[in-house]
Amino acid sequence: MSDQFIIRTLDGEGGSATISDYGAHVLRWAPAGQPDVVWQPSAVYLSEGTAIRGGVPIVFPWFNSGYDPEPDGTDNGRTASRTPKHGFARTSFWHRDESASAIDGDGNAVARYTLDSTEADEATLAQFVGNPHPRFHAVYEVRSGSTLTMAFTVTNDGNAPFSYETALHTYLHVGDVEHVEVTGLDGTEYLDTTVSGFPVCAQHGPIRFDGSMVDRIYLSDHEIEVHDERLDRTIVATSHGANTTVVWNPGESAGNAIGDLADGEWRGFVCVEAAANRANLITLNPGESHTIAQTLSVLQKL
Numbered sequence: 001m002s003d004q005f006i007i008r009t010l011d012g013e014g015g016s017a018t019i020s021d022y023g024a025h026v027l028r029w030a031p032a033g034q035p036d037v038v039w040q041p042s043a044v045y046l047s048e049g050t051a052i053r054g055g056v057p058i059v060f061p062w063f064n065s066g067y068d069p070e071p072d073g074t075d076n077g078r079t080a081s082r083t084p085k086h087g088f089a090r091t092s093f094w095h096r097d098e099s100a101s102a103i104d105g106d107g108n109a110v111a112r113y114t115l116d117s118t119e120a121d122e123a124t125l126a127q128f129v130g131n132p133h134p135r136f137h138a139v140y141e142v143r144s145g146s147t148l149t150m151a152f153t154v155t156n157d158g159n160a161p162f163s164y165e166t167a168l169h170t171y172l173h174v175g176d177v178e179h180v181e182v183t184g185l186d187g188t189e190y191l192d193t194t195v196s197g198f199p200v201c202a203q204h205g206p207i208r209f210d211g212s213m214v215d216r217i218y219l220s221d222h223e224i225e226v227h228d229e230r231l232d233r234t235i236v237a238t239s240h241g242a243n244t245t246v247v248w249n250p251g252e253s254a255g256n257a258i259g260d261l262a263d264g265e266w267r268g269f270v271c272v273e274a275a276a277n278r279a280n281l282i283t284l285n286p287g288e289s290h291t292i293a294q295t296l297s298v299l300q301k302l
């Protein structure tokens with residue numbers, strides 16, 4: 001592992017990405033001939049202990065401030081108070097596995113990173129759900145070409161179960177979020193996390209954005225399409241092993257208050273996150289592994 005801020009290029013056939021060893025954080029990705037699909041802000045700030053804005057932060061082992069599950073599995077509408085926000089994966093220097101980093105049989109540039117429980121301090125580990133002494137290793141594999149696939153796997157190496165929340169917190173680049181429709185979630189339920197108690201709501205039609213904050217946990221892993229009128233394209237996001245989909249845009253007032261975003265930059269992205277969070281958190285028994293994955297592509301026009 002290096003504690004240097006190293007940024008690497010992943011040039012595959014038909015697309016390219018950059019990735020940071022800090023956070024194992026994909027910073028941008030575009031298929032050939034397209035504006036970036038994974039969004040990067042105009043300035044990227046690299047600072048130990050601080051999450052990188054934009055790209056694809058890895059959320060693990062809790063989402064936001066975490067969640068304490070109810071025995072009956074229902075969502076209690078409350079959040080816990082774990083720190084750091086969204087867990088420590090996005091603020092850790094990951095090990096880059098040199099042996100795995102190459103071009104795969106489909107022409108994708110591959111990067112593989114690992115992180116294990118010895119790299120977090122005991123006070124942080126003690127906040128895991130169900131086990132104050134979890135032992136695990138995590139593997140993150142990114143394949144960048146004409147599509148982008150990211151797969152995050154956690155294995156329980158200890159002798160007791162633990163639970164975790166996780167997300168691939170993907171920032172998708174759009175021309176102007178107020179001219180975007182997100183489809184694929186019509187008829188599904190979501191938790192509206194902008195409202196106290198996180199009420200369950202039902203989605204009717206496409207998701208649209210009007211400059212106010214959208215922060216929703218959809219209880220669905222359906223394929224998502226982001227229809228972008230300004231960039232005249234549709235981004236497709238599919239996920240595996242992730243039971244929830246978070247859709248987030250901070251809107252004008254919260255967006256302009258985010259310190260590492262320039263004024264108005266909130267318009268340039270919508271987050272579509274492959275997640276397993278709150279009542280859908282993942283429990284691993286000793287020896288078990290779980291993978292969440294997300295694949296992005298741009299729909300080809302006929």
Ligand SMILES: O=P(O)(O)OC[C@H]1O[C@H](O)[C@H](O)[C@@H](O)[C@@H]1O
Nearest residue numbers: 051064085086215216246248271
């Ligand atoms: O600013 P961050 O810590 O990166 O979090 C950004 C956002 O992440 C997720 O999308 C959550 O649902 C939001 O509640 C949160 O505001």
